[in-house]
Amino acid sequence: MEVGLLMLAGGIAAGAFGSILGLGGGLLIVPLLTLGFGLPLREAVGVSLVCVIVTSSASAGVYLQRRQANLRLGMVLELFTAAGAVVGGAVAFLIDERLLAALFALLLVYVAVTMLQALRQPAEEPATDDETPPHAHLAGEPGADRGTRQPGITEQDGGLVAGLGGPGYEVERLPAAALGSVGAGIASALLGIGGGLIKVPLMHLVLGVPLRVATATSNLMIGITASASALVYLIRGGIDAYVAGPTAVGVFVGASIGSRLGHRVGQRALRVLFVLVLVYTAIEMARRAAGIA
Amino acid sequence: MTPGPHATALEPALARVLQAGTYLSIGLVAVGSELLISAGGSPLAGGPALSLSRLPADLLALRPEGFLWLGVLGIVLTPALRVVTALLGFWRRGERAMAVVATLILAVVAAGVVSGLLTG
Numbered sequence: 001m002e003v004g005l006l007m008l009a010g011g012i013a014a015g016a017f018g019s020i021l022g023l024g025g026g027l028l029i030v031p032l033l034t035l036g037f038g039l040p041l042r043e044a045v046g047v048s049l050v051c052v053i054v055t056s057s058a059s060a061g062v063y064l065q066r067r068q069a070n071l072r073l074g075m076v077l078e079l080f081t082a083a084g085a086v087v088g089g090a091v092a093f094l095i096d097e098r099l100l101a102a103l104f105a106l107l108l109v110y111v112a113v114t115m116l117q118a119l120r121q122p123a124e125e126p127a128t129d130d131e132t133p134p135h136a137h138l139a140g141e142p143g144a145d146r147g148t149r150q151p152g153i154t155e156q157d158g159g160l161v162a163g164l165g166g167p168g169y170e171v172e173r174l175p176a177a178a179l180g181s182v183g184a185g186i187a188s189a190l191l192g193i194g195g196g197l198i199k200v201p202l203m204h205l206v207l208g209v210p211l212r213v214a215t216a217t218s219n220l221m222i223g224i225t226a227s228a229s230a231l232v233y234l235i236r237g238g239i240d241a242y243v244a245g246p247t248a249v250g251v252f253v254g255a256s257i258g259s260r261l262g263h264r265v266g267q268r269a270l271r272v273l274f275v276l277v278l279v280y281t282a283i284e285m286a287r288r289a290a291g292i293a
Numbered sequence: 294m295t296p297g298p299h300a301t302a303l304e305p306a307l308a309r310v311l312q313a314g315t316y317l318s319i320g321l322v323a324v325g326s327e328l329l330i331s332a333g334g335s336p337l338a339g340g341p342a343l344s345l346s347r348l349p350a351d352l353l354a355l356r357p358e359g360f361l362w363l364g365v366l367g368i369v370l371t372p373a374l375r376v377v378t379a380l381l382g383f384w385r386r387g388e389r390a391m392a393v394v395a396t397l398i399l400a401v402v403a404a405g406v407v408s409g410l411l412t413g
Contacts, residue, residue: 003335003336003337004326004329004330004334004335004336005330007336008326008330037337038337039337050365050368050369053368053369053371053372054315054318054319054368056372057311057312057314057315057368057371057372057375058311058312058315058316060308060311061307061308061309061311061312061315062308064304064305064307064308064311065304065305065308067302067304069304071303071304071307071379072391075376075379075391075394075395075398076394078398079394079397079398079401082398082401082402082405083401085405086401086402086404086405086408089405089409090408090409090412093412159390160390160391160394163390223311223371223372223375224372224373224375224376224398224402226372227369227370227371227372227373227402228401228402228405229405230369231369231402231405231406231409232405232406232408232409234343234365234366234369234409235406235409235410236409236412237342239365240336240339240340241325241340241341241343241358241361241362241365242329242334242335242336242337242338242339242340242357242358242361243336243337243340244322244361244365245322245323245325245326245329245336245357245361245364245365246326246329246330246336248319248322248364248365248368249319249322249323249326252319
């Protein structure tokens with residue numbers, strides 16, 4: 001009984017932390033389950049994908065209602081992220097868990113460095129309650145949804161690519177973004193993350209999509225991307241329903257709490273604390289990769 | 294490609310699918326978790342593998358694995374249901390290219406299922 005409650009509490013903490021800090025749930029859930037509960041890394045990734053889908057679906061629903069997400073662009077790109085996820089899901093069962101741990105350690109270091117750099121920049125204006133959908137920050141998008149409502153994404157005449165733009169922007173360099181999306185899908189499937197860390201910059205910097213739209217669209221894409229690989233994990237016995245249940249419920253509750261408390265918590269101190277947690281977790285993952293943990 | 298003048302936006306319908314699927318699925322998972330924890334079971338004991346044929350009996354017997362697996366399946370399939378809804382919507386609106394994109398996404402997901410079955 002204690003383990004189940006601890007898993008629920010751990011899920012709540014991971015969900016709340018992820019939501020407040022604008023980080024993906026997978027980044028926290030995988031270390032929680034491997035280092036905290038001793039689960040094999042691959043099984044933790046499978047459970048993490050389930051949690052990522054929960055938070056992505058809940059927040060994407062809000063983004064779609066508000067017309068913040070670019071549905072057509074998201075669907076074109078998720079064709080490629082889903083393909084990457086299927087490949088990644090198959091590869092995850094072929095490679096050594098120690099290599100997965102090494103990749104995860106690298107990811108944690110990258111996020112820690114990114115957060116340290118963000119700490120040096122001036123603080124952004126906090127989002128207000130009615131602007132921040134529940135779970136908006138959990139599915140892997142840094143600094144998600146900090147702004148006002150985006151005007152409705154309208155359809156345009158012309159070909160498929162011409163119709164992928166939105167108010168005030170057109171989509172550029174789609175082939176490059178498609179290739180990057182495959183990479184995001186592979187990373188998501190291998191590491192149990194949403195992949196927003198890749199998708200948001202890809203859409204914003206490569207395609208020229210406004211950051212707010214890119215964040216919302218990334219959230220939409222995360223669901224089917226994680227779903228494609230989660231199905232592979234599910235069929236191959238990589239998801240334990242006993243672990244997935246309490247963790248997913250905890251993450252869902254935690255993300256709801258986090259989205260409401262986010263702007264009331266001192267972000268700077270929390271981020272410094274979180275960077276320390278990330279560095280510690282990266283070291284533990286590296287030790288596991290080296291076979292000394 | 295361009296929808297007719299009376300076409301309604303797809304986004305609200307897709308939002309409803311995502312939200313209903315998520316809340317229903319997480320509700321099932323919550324019931325399963327409560328049954329598991331209140332019975333003194335440990336998540337680390339290793340849950341039974343998914344068996345679709347056993348699912349109805351597990352649900353009727355109020356066994357935690359029935360609710361947990363049905364909820365997990367609901368969570369994992371909700372995004373695919375959103376794509377199916379989008380496919381139907383695009384088709385009705387005459388957006389054939391987007392309907393093809395939605396079909397291809399579903400084909401990729403199905404390919405993942407087939408590859409899992411073949412190699413699992």
